[in-house]
Amino acid sequence: MKLYYLPGACSLSPHIVAREAGLPLSLEKVDAKSKRTESGRDFLTINPKGYVPALELDDGEVLTEGPAIVQYLADLAPASGLAPAAGTLARVRLQEWLSYITSELHKSYSPLFAPHTPAEVREERQAYLERRYGLIEDVLARQPFLLGERFTVADAYLFVVTNWSKAVGLDLSAFPALLDFQKRVAARPAVREAMAAEGLLKAAAA
Structure with missing residues (x-):
């Protein structure tokens, strides 16, 4: 998985959650003004909303919106206790x-x-x-x-x-x-x- 982030922005939240859960995560910084990633990609082609965080899954799917992303990450590692079980x-x-x-x-x-x-x-x-x-x-x-x-x-x-x-x-x-x-x-x-x-x-x- 890859997290597109801006240092200290709300994308820090899923970054913390991934580390708390012990999940492997690569990082790619986004320039807020140019909307380019540090590898030169047009961030708008990754997340048309134009803001971080965006989580690119291994199959190419992209998740956006921090509250959704952190729950997804927590559910990948239920033993971490970072989120109660769904349905409770x-x-x-x-x-x-x-x-x-x-x-x-x-x-x-x-x-x-x-x-x-x-x-x-x-x-x-x-x-x-x-x-x-x-x-x-x-x-x-x-x-x-x-x-x-x-x-x-x-x-x-x-x-x-x-x-x-x-x-x-x-x-x-x-x-x-x-x-x-x-x-x-x-x-x-x-x-x-x-x-x-x-x-x-x-x-x-x-």
């Missing part, structure tokens, strides 16, 4: 969290990265994110991960998205349980390996 209420709870993160957090960060976003829009999005993080703070104050005691693909996604707060100047100091969660996930060996592979750490042991 716990699996629906996982999908509930993935939907919340993608719609309420992920997309709310987008205008904060755009240089020409008006100040009033920026302030509104930051306030919106703070309200949405309030619910997550309440959950993480009671348990180490979103679904309880076990790390799942939802935690990988939350970690990656929340890591963007530093880049956009979003102050999360009012959410100590969330910040503890970020540190806890950042310390996981698979997470460090993925971040190092994307050039986000000097080395996996740094």
